[in-house]
Amino acid sequence: MTPPTCPEALIVMGREVFEAQFDESRLERLKAMASLPEPIWTDELTSEQIRTRLSGVEVLLTGWDAPVLDAAALARMPNLRLMIHCAGTIRPFVSEAFWERGIRACNVADVNAIPVAEYTLAAVIMSGKAAPFLGASLRAFRDDWTRPDRFGRLGNVSRTVGVVGFSRVGRRVVAALQQLQDVTVLVYDPYADPLEVAQAGGVPASLDELLATVDVLSLHAPELPETRHMIGAAQLAALRDHATLINTARGSLVDTAALERECASGRLNAILDVTDPEPLPASSVLYDLSNVLITPHIAGSLGTELYRMTDAALDELERYTTGLPLTTELDSEEYLRLSA
Structure with a gap:
């Protein structure tokens, strides 16, 4: 079947996200490929104006803060054939009804990786120098220049890094770590192909083997029910003294109370871009520890990086309108496996 040359499209995402991802040049590119009646953007799917607009939509360009595409919303879009998600995971936005309708889904999350x-x-490199921790200590004590190794052995040569999850991000991290000298990268992922792990430069390992060996985890x-607190008290206790935990995935993977105890004791260090809950309560001891760096969920695409995601989504739309194969299409089974 030959796809239409100019499908009707609608952008569905939060207002701030839309303004950050679609500048004038990208809107012009979109208008050159698709019919774009007013309104061209919405963050809701229930108002009378939007209900009328939805009836002709064939392609949705979705993003962060989009409403859920549940059965009620999809019933208003009888002509919907394709959703292209201009952000990370599609998990919060799709429903069983979406897959039952046979709607195609593309996700440019690999760009966000x-x-x-x-x-x-x-973070791995800076932890090897203990830079975030020594910097925090200097701010607190001003003249604390002695014993730079008090947060653990220093250096980025001959380190062992453990990567849990050979996901879009995980496999990029494994490959990037090959830049370090004599690095050993252990990978735990029960669903990963061992050959692919090895080709990226990693060594497949069990979680127990990995935890007992690494300098950095x-x-x-x-984020799945079965991965909640996969790094709990027992797993943290298995780590070497002064190992550093880095979490750029989801806060729920870690038992926060157990991590607070280990970091407060000084035994473990942490670099956390995500937490559970997010944000942490003001009473959390993690805010006050020199051996913990917390950043406000900034590792993913921000600022100018957002345009890279928009461009990837528009590339997919161009392939759709010209009849070429889509390169980021997901099926329901793959959707259930993938990380954020």
């Missing part, structure tokens, strides 16, 4: 992997590589697993 780029800055997360870059952040993680930087970096988390890249999906």
